[in-house]
Amino acid sequence: MKCCVCNSVRVVRLGKVGAKPGAVTSDSALIQHPVIVWRCADCGHLQKLHTEDDWRVIGEIYNDYAGHRLSSGREQLVFPPGLPPRPRSYHALEQCRPKLPARGVLLDYGAGDGAVLKSAGKLLPDWQFQALDITNKFREEILRLPGVVGFTSGNPAQLPRAHFDLIVVWHTLEHVPQPSNMLRTFHQWLKPDGQVLIQVPDVARNPYDLGVVDHVSHFTNATLRFCARSAGFEITADGHPWTHNCLTFLLGSPEVLLSTQLPITPQCFLDEDDRRVGSKINGIPIVHPRELRATTPIVMPFLAETSRAIALRLASQCPGLKPEQFLYAD
Template identity: 30%
Template structure:
């Protein structure tokens, strides 16, 4: 069976809400951020590694219609769809592809988490960047989104320090790295090293990967038990979201009446046999559990306004207000009425 990308939204890309760059499709938010930091010429060449069905290529063409666009995927599943997009000049597929050009911009959005050796994957791209070219990498931020540990095809996990180290080892040190532009994600802009590179982080992580993983698995236990307690007190119980975290939690605790999602493209569908609704459609007096960090939960609650529902979540991983880097996990149950 063909892999269905973003199947809950019929293939449409995820929408983001109340980011520093507004609300909208993920690729549009990303490009708004990049345009503030990269002076993109009127014409050039873009290679999108892991292009899937071409969402980023479509968004990029709208802001730079004179650019030549190229996509790469491990298989040719989306070849015809991508080649039919305006501005697309080529599509590459296969595990041992050789790219024919030097590109002004190379993007790898949600690719490195699928790669066992990210540095070895990135290093050959040096030869394919134009002299002033830039590489843009996006990965899940394990500090804000530890549920990523449960995704079977994610074999590499990153926080800001580890992503910075991988880029330096690859010969493509980051010139900008942020956890603030897109919730739960890290964005790095990198380019060829010029002389000795300045280290942003130590070569040795402050916390070992094993220690961090053990702490996060204890956190999952806490989220599960907090959700069970909330469900036991609720007249109607739902889970916020309709992606990995929501599906995991529903599987763990069972007896979920509904899933609530802010993304309009997901509403009206079902997950695990339960309806996906808006918060406004949730039953009056319902309890909605948010299986996400405090930083994300507070934004959801603020956007909800004064709805007759109670929100419950586990207080963990609040962002440091200065650095944007998530603090170590802490676990305190919190409840808020919208």
């Protein structure tokens, strides 16, 4: 057995949740099924290592899933100080809006009944929206929402590459077997300066989340940060106060965040992906490493071990580059 975030084999069984085998589903239905929680001794992530029988039960839950069951299909409200009650996705998107472009393309990854898209349609009127979900249950309803131009079910490989300015993962990441791997795939669909908005339950403020049978992961602020960073993202906004029992992060590429901290504007960004070469981030071009001269310093936004490996590889592949050009914290 391995940790679903860091792949460590040092996962420790903490035990069953509750004195009885009863549990709850994420759509607020009671279920008689035992729940066992494990903790990774390396990254600290709390998780369930589901058996084949667990996945069978979860499949049955999803076949009859009714999101927002207790509120007649309406999204949960939040009550921010000094503001009227509003859906929690509306509030989070409103807080993120200053960091978003005036026009763009949003992907709702795990769209469900379209709650996020309803909020986005009100706050981002000049954007286009696409939805992805594992079922077609709400397909027609979602396609009728303002701004929605596409719906994909099943295989996300059908999604266009380097296309999205924002991917929203709203109460979805906690359900997937390999959350870091899922986040890592988003790089191929995002534009170079694209961002990811995540909300998941916060187990530190809502320990009852441990009893939700179809939640694989139970994130704390620290473990969600680790998950995001291990997938190649950096936190550009921490929405801890936005929802009292949830974690909300806006993620961006670490190189873009690092560039805002440099004493001068960078000459360019580097990328080995030819599909990104030629694009621009805030007017700054993306170039391939082979286009650089040996006198240009290269600031690396990665940990030392990763930076060192990349520097040695690029120096061997690109005759114009030298390992000493690459700058990183050691």
